[in-house]
Every structure is written in structure tokens, then in C-alpha cells.
Amino acid sequence: MAQITLIEAITQALAHEMANDASVVVLGEDVGVNGGVFRATAGLSEKFGTQRVLDTPLDETTIAGVAVGMAVQGMRPVAEAQFDGFVYPMVDHIVCHAARFRTRTRGRLSCPLVLRVPWGGGIRAPEHHSEANEAIFTNVPGLRVVMPSSPSRAYGMLLAAIRDPDPVIFFEPKRIYRQYKEEVPDDGEALPLDVCFVLRDGTDVTLVTWGAQVKETLEAADALAKEGVSAEVIDVATLKPLDFDTIHESVKKTGRCVIVHEAPRTAGFGAEVAARLAEHAMYDLVAPVERVTGYDTHIPLFRLEMKYLPSVERIVAAAKRTLAAS
Amino acid sequence: MSIAATFEIEYLQYLDADGKLVRSDLPEFARDAKQLVELYKTMLFVRVFDTKAVALQRTGKLGTYASCLGHEAAHVAIGSAMREDDVFAPMYREYGAQFVRGVKPREVLMYWGGDERGNDFSGPAHDFPWCVPIATQCLHAAGAALAFKIRKEPRVAVSVVGDGGSSKADFYGAINMAGAQTLPYVSVIVNNQWAISVPRTIQTGAKTLAQKGIAAGVECLQVDGNDLIAMRAAMDHAIKRARHGHGGMLIEAVTYRLSDHTTADDARRYRPDAEVKAAWEREPMKRLRTYLTAQNVWSDKHEEAWKAECEKIVDVEVNAYLETKTQPVEAIFDYVYAELPPDLTAQRAQALALEQRRG
Structure with missing residues (x-):
């Protein structure tokens, strides 16, 4: 095939x-x-x-x-x-x-x-x-x-x-x-909408992301693994309506969450994920929720754009901060 | 310099403001007195309904209402020229067209009375509901027409937009698409001279609104929108050619908004009384009544009897509206998606619980 x-x-x-x-x-x-x-x-x-x-x-x-x-x-x-x-x-x-x-x-x-x-x-x-x-x-x-x-x-x-x-x-x-x-077999089989996909199992920290950032987030999980940190990676896939249960189950296990997205931070969709964690997972968390996002600026023209987009380095650093917190 | 293209905009009128025929080539339907009387009766019904709806708003029994006073000929002509399985995309005051197509007066009242069920028309199942954002309905009608064309269905989509709405990109986009794709789409500009407080003169520098269709490649016509015969003849022509694959048409119906924009507006603030008074001389009911009376098919006696009948029918509709219970609180949630997502299930339960606590 x-x-x-x-x-x-x-x-x-x-x-x-x-x-x-x-x-x-x-x-x-x-x-x-x-x-x-x-x-x-x-x-x-x-x-x-x-x-x-x-x-x-x-x-x-x-x-x-x-x-x-x-x-x-x-x-x-x-x-x-x-x-x-x-x-x-x-x-x-x-x-x-x-x-x-x-x-x-x-x-x-x-x-x-x-x-x-x-x-x-x-x-x-x-x-x-x-x-x-x-x-x-x-x-x-x-x-x-x-x-x-x-x-x-x-x-x-x-x-x-x-x-x-x-x-x-x-x-x-x-x-x-x-x-x-x-x-990808052309079998006409649809995947379910309204569900998050767990791309990698882990026990220490949950990395939540979507779209192109899945690439950097998986690379960050690899880098963390080399340092003995087990990161779970969730591709949200359907942002609305949100399958919060999958994220919550993961955070119950890891106690830590880093949300990664390319869009500007303020009122980005990561804010919704963080708010739900605050509402429903406060007592599961052992560290503050981290967000690794685009800045609250316009995405620059292309000479600087890679400095704007969340990098593996920033994701790893955020994950380590959640580990250092507890 | 040579001429690349030349254009003309024709103007169509059969009945002048005094009810006199200005052309001898009466269309077939207008030679049938019975049919004309039926159309006149519908116009009178619309006016009785409209008067009642404004009164309901004034007495606190209806929300903001957009009157159709003065538009009866244009609207009834549009509705009566369409086939049942054609699709109508109104703006928000085309009750005359909608009643002909089977929308119930109680549904109009429910919509303006704050109940979405007013849009669940018991009549025309595929017609678009009222469209408050200006001119967007034009593109929806063009999309409907594209669907008919792709499915090879002999159906026509008709939209109405105002003179103000004809300034919007959506209006232009719709006729442009109709021109580019030869769509079975009829766009009617009901030019009532006023977009709330903004007069026609400062919407555009164009001499007519009908000529906007030239750049889109659709046939264009300006019509006396207060003349039922001309309006119906224009609609029959436009719909027939659209149905037979000859593409879109733009009709500018020149009329006058005799009412305020809505019941929330006071037009006395921005337009001279003399202009309104002069417009009443040209309004659509009187000229048709004069004509029908001269043809010996209508009289004051008929007028009084039918008006009394209309009042009765409208009363039944008003009572049905007033007796309609408000939807239960879960109705807020139940139509947002085909199936309620879990997020909304929880919020729905919350709203229900709150309602139960309130008793």
C-alpha cells in the first residue's frame, strides 16, 4: 500500500x-x-x-x-x-x-x-x-x-x-x-470527532497540543525521555466540542500539564483547557499548569517566524518547571 | 475611441399612481380579473396584519417589529410568481411573499415575539428564515440556485434585499456568482428609498440600482414596485428565464417605506413629512383598487367585507400567538447541534436544575 x-x-x-x-x-x-x-x-x-x-x-x-x-x-x-x-x-x-x-x-x-x-x-x-x-x-x-x-x-x-x-x-x-x-488505506472509515487522541503514554507530565505543534511536542517528549521524564502527549484534534475527559484522566495520572499551541496566548484555546483544569482538576495537580504558546504579537514575517513558534526547547523547559514545582 | 459596450436599463410600469393603464400589452394573468382580485385581497390582508402587528408592539405584546407598509405589491408579486418548490430568501419584512408561500401570520408574530419556532415554517419547508444581517441572504439564495443547477432541478431561488443592502459585498457577490455560473437566481432589490435614516441618494452614485446587475452579467430591470401588475410581470419573466437555464436576473422594485424602519425607529427625525405625504399618493393599494373598481370586479362593499374577514383571520392568528407557551429552558440547548455534545449536556442539566429550583 x-x-x-x-x-x-x-x-x-x-x-x-x-x-x-x-x-x-x-x-x-x-x-x-x-x-x-x-x-x-x-x-x-x-x-x-x-x-x-x-x-x-x-x-x-x-x-x-x-x-x-x-x-x-x-x-x-x-x-x-x-x-x-x-x-x-x-x-x-x-x-x-x-x-x-x-x-x-x-x-x-x-x-x-x-x-x-x-x-x-x-x-x-x-x-x-x-x-x-x-x-x-x-x-x-x-x-x-x-x-x-x-x-x-x-x-x-x-x-x-x-x-x-x-x-x-x-x-x-x-x-x-x-x-x-x-x-492510509482508502477504506472510507471515518475517525470519531469530539475525541482527543493520546499519542504517547506517560506518567510524569501531560503535554496537550494540536495541529503542527504535535511535531515539536512529540520531539520534546523524546528529549524528556532521554532525561528520564515520562511525558504523555495528547493531540486534542477536535477543539470544539472539547473532550476534556481524556485530558483530565491523563492529568489525574501525571499531576502536571503543559499546554502547547501556536496561537497567541491570551484567550487562545489553551486558556480554555487551563480553565477546565482549574475547575475540575485542581486537586489532581501537583504543579501549576504551564502554557507554551505564540506570543501576544502578530506572527512576524518569515525571517523571525521560527523564533515565534513554540520550540522543542521551550516545551522541554516548561515540562521541567512543572517537575521542579513538586 | 470606440465603444466597448453599451447598456440600457428598462423601466416597467402598467398601472400609474392613479390606477390608469399606461401600456396596452397586459400580461395574461392581469387579463384575468379573478386572479387580480385574489392578489389584491392578499395585499389587503397583509396590510391588515401589519397594522395589527404594530398595534401589538405598541401595547407591549410583541417585540421590535419591521413593518411592510407600502411594500405589499412588491412582496405579493414575488410570492405569487414563485412555485412551491422554489426557494425564497427574505430579509425581514416580506410577509406578503411569505403568506402566499404558506408561512402563517402566527409564525411571523412568534419570531418578532422572541420565539425561534416562528422560523419553523409550517408552509415552505425549504425557504430560508428571516435574515437580519444585511444582504447575507443574497448569497444563500445564490448557493441554493447553485445546488439546483448541480442537481439539475428546475427550481429557482429568489432573494430580497433593500436599497441599503445593495451596497453590501454579499449582494454583489451573489449576482456576480449568478452571472458567472448562469444560476437560476432572481435578486430583487426592494428599493424603499430609506435604509433606516440613510436615503437612497447616499447609498451610491449609480443612477439606478438595477444597473448594478450589468457588471455581474445578469439581466436587469427597474420596475414600479407599487404596481402589482408590473411587479408580477417582471417576476414571471425573471423566474421563467431562470427556470429555463437562462441565468440570473436583478429587479429593482422602486417603492417607498411608508412606515418607520422598525417599531424601534422614529422616521420623523430624519425625513420630511411632505415626502411621506407624496409617497402615500403613489402607494400600491389605492391604484389597484381604483383599477379593479373601474373593471367592475371590486367595490367599497367588497372592500369592507373582505377587510372584516381579514380582521377575523388576523384575530385568530394573534390569539394563537398570544396563547403559545414559552419554550422550556432546555430549548436553548436542543437545536445547537444535531446531537448534544457532553459539554452541553452538563450545561443543559445545570439550566434545568436552576429552573426547577426557581419552581
Whole structure:
């Protein structure tokens, strides 16, 4: 079986579900003949035609609004925001409409769309191409906010997102689009949403993260292991609704927690995880919760961006602080 | 210099403000007196309902309400030109169109009375609910039209936006998409001259709002929005060509908002009485009544009898609204997702417990 990257797993999931369900359509800028600027929709136009793989006018508001309209009328649109920084004109339609149709109409209508958002920094891209803006959406009722961090999770979670009856914001950590390959059978098996994945078992400290930071966090766990520290690594994967139980069970065992995310610290989604630990796990903790995050600044242009993103060194140092505290 | 392209915007009117025919080529439906009378009766019903709804708000029995006074011809024409399985995307005062499509007056009252169940229309199952953020409904209708096109369904999506809403990116995006993809989409600008306190003149420097469709590549038409016959003829034309794959159309219905923007507004602060008085001379009911009376198919006696009937029907609806019990507290939670996530299960239980403690 062929080994594929995360971006190829996205393509594989899209192709699988388009073949499986005639109501699935892909729309966005350059998704057609060009196959997407990241190649996520490569080959789909040839396979499924220009009506189901639709190059839209260059207007994010249009993409989001049209996707909402299609979804409400029984289609399963998968819209692409070409880059994270271009998602803002879409927010009105996602927040005011996609997220609300079910509750607004008491279930008469719903809006099962997927908005794919290539996400985050670290690819030496121009301004507005490197945003970690997931927290804008995690505060919105009615949405699912998910972010896979491996080829197999990208495949399984995208299938689940397309099949989900509610709107899903599907963040794709573009820094690890091509980081490594995995065997991902095209078996149409969706992974569950709304659950965290424990990627590595450990007993001394829980490292909680999502998206591209899974890479640095796993490396930090390796480094800690060399120093005799056993770190458990959790990929949150679905930020909203949050599977706090998995995080809590881990912290009951380790007594320590480091939350790692790329987005700015203040009111980043790590704050929600930390608040829940404060509410529910105070007596399980033996050390203050640590956060390793982007700074409360804009992500700099690319010469400095790697100094902005959480590094293995910062994660290891934070884990050691929790160990030193008790 | 040579000319790259030239454009014209046609204006359509059949009945002038005095109820006189200004064209001889009456469309088929307008030659059928019975059909015209039915449409007039619906317009009168809408006006009776609207008057009652404002009164309910004034007496504290309804929340903020957006009146449709003066828009009856445009709205009834839109609703009556559509087929049942077409999809309507309103803004928030198109009751005339919605009643024709089967939305119940009690549902309108429930929505403005603070109850989401007003959006669970008993009539048109696929119609979009009221849309408060300006012009976003235009793109939803374009999306619906795209769905119809992809599924090869002979259905048409129709949206309404105001003159103010026609300044928004969403409005432009929708007609642009319709032009680019030849969508079965009809966009109607109900130009009532006022976006709350902002007059049409400072929304745009464009001579007409209809011409905005030219840049999008859709057919454009300006219509006397107070003339039911012209409005219905325009809608019939637009819907027919859309249904047959000829693409989108933009109709500017020129009318006047005779009411305040909503019951929370006081238009006397920003517009001259003389302008409103002049607008009453052009309003849609009087001219059609004059015309129908001249055709000997309507009379003061008919008017009084039907108005009394409308009052009765509206009273039944108002009573049904007033007797509707508030939803239980768990209704806050039960429609946010198809299935309640565990997080919300806990919060729902909390809200229920609080409710029980309060008794």
C-alpha cells in the first residue's frame, strides 16, 4: 500500500467522499484545474467535473455564503479558504448563519458544510498566510472545530467532518502537509470527532497540543525521555466540542500539564483547557499548569517566524518547571 | 475611441399612481380579473396584519417589529410568481411573499415575539428564515440556485434585499456568482428609498440600482414596485428565464417605506413629512383598487367585507400567538447541534436544575 502525506490524505478523503456521495461538492479559489494552491484538490476536477469541483469568483464572502446556501438546501459543500488569513471575510457567514441555522429554525434547516482552512505558520509564506486563528471559532456555538495532525487522522477526520450533520471548521496544519508519509488505506472509515487522541503514554507530565505543534511536542517528549521524564502527549484534534475527559484522566495520572499551541496566548484555546483544569482538576495537580504558546504579537514575517513558534526547547523547559514545582 | 459596450436599463410600469393603464400589452394573468382580485385581497390582508402587528408592539405584546407598509405589491408579486418548490430568501419584512408561500401570520408574530419556532415554517419547508444581517441572504439564495443547477432541478431561488443592502459585498457577490455560473437566481432589490435614516441618494452614485446587475452579467430591470401588475410581470419573466437555464436576473422594485424602519425607529427625525405625504399618493393599494373598481370586479362593499374577514383571520392568528407557551429552558440547548455534545449536556442539566429550583 502506498504511503501518503497529510495533504495527499486530504485529497484521498475528498475523492472518496465525492465518489460515495453525489451531494459532496468542493468549491473555492483555484481548486479546479489547478488542483488547489497546496494541491489538496489535485485531480478532482478531472474526475468529478467542473460543477462539483467549482472554481469560484475570487471572493471569500461569496465562497462562504454560497456554501451556506448549498448546505442548507441539502448539499455537502466542502469550501476551501485558501489561507488562514483569508478566512475573516467568511466569518460573518460562518458565525451568523452556518452555526445558527439549526437552532434558528428549531431544526427545520441545518448547515452541514465543511470549511477547510490551511492553517498556521512556518512555511516562509507572505503576510496573512501564517495565522493560527482557531480560537476565533472555538467561541462560536454550533460549530465543530477540528485540526488533524497526521495523514491517517486527516483522512479519517475529514470523512467524519463531511458526514457530520453540523458545520465543521477543518483546520489543516500546512507546515506538516508533507512532513512525513503514512500508510492510509482508502477504506472510507471515518475517525470519531469530539475525541482527543493520546499519542504517547506517560506518567510524569501531560503535554496537550494540536495541529503542527504535535511535531515539536512529540520531539520534546523524546528529549524528556532521554532525561528520564515520562511525558504523555495528547493531540486534542477536535477543539470544539472539547473532550476534556481524556485530558483530565491523563492529568489525574501525571499531576502536571503543559499546554502547547501556536496561537497567541491570551484567550487562545489553551486558556480554555487551563480553565477546565482549574475547575475540575485542581486537586489532581501537583504543579501549576504551564502554557507554551505564540506570543501576544502578530506572527512576524518569515525571517523571525521560527523564533515565534513554540520550540522543542521551550516545551522541554516548561515540562521541567512543572517537575521542579513538586 | 470606440465603444466597448453599451447598456440600457428598462423601466416597467402598467398601472400609474392613479390606477390608469399606461401600456396596452397586459400580461395574461392581469387579463384575468379573478386572479387580480385574489392578489389584491392578499395585499389587503397583509396590510391588515401589519397594522395589527404594530398595534401589538405598541401595547407591549410583541417585540421590535419591521413593518411592510407600502411594500405589499412588491412582496405579493414575488410570492405569487414563485412555485412551491422554489426557494425564497427574505430579509425581514416580506410577509406578503411569505403568506402566499404558506408561512402563517402566527409564525411571523412568534419570531418578532422572541420565539425561534416562528422560523419553523409550517408552509415552505425549504425557504430560508428571516435574515437580519444585511444582504447575507443574497448569497444563500445564490448557493441554493447553485445546488439546483448541480442537481439539475428546475427550481429557482429568489432573494430580497433593500436599497441599503445593495451596497453590501454579499449582494454583489451573489449576482456576480449568478452571472458567472448562469444560476437560476432572481435578486430583487426592494428599493424603499430609506435604509433606516440613510436615503437612497447616499447609498451610491449609480443612477439606478438595477444597473448594478450589468457588471455581474445578469439581466436587469427597474420596475414600479407599487404596481402589482408590473411587479408580477417582471417576476414571471425573471423566474421563467431562470427556470429555463437562462441565468440570473436583478429587479429593482422602486417603492417607498411608508412606515418607520422598525417599531424601534422614529422616521420623523430624519425625513420630511411632505415626502411621506407624496409617497402615500403613489402607494400600491389605492391604484389597484381604483383599477379593479373601474373593471367592475371590486367595490367599497367588497372592500369592507373582505377587510372584516381579514380582521377575523388576523384575530385568530394573534390569539394563537398570544396563547403559545414559552419554550422550556432546555430549548436553548436542543437545536445547537444535531446531537448534544457532553459539554452541553452538563450545561443543559445545570439550566434545568436552576429552573426547577426557581419552581
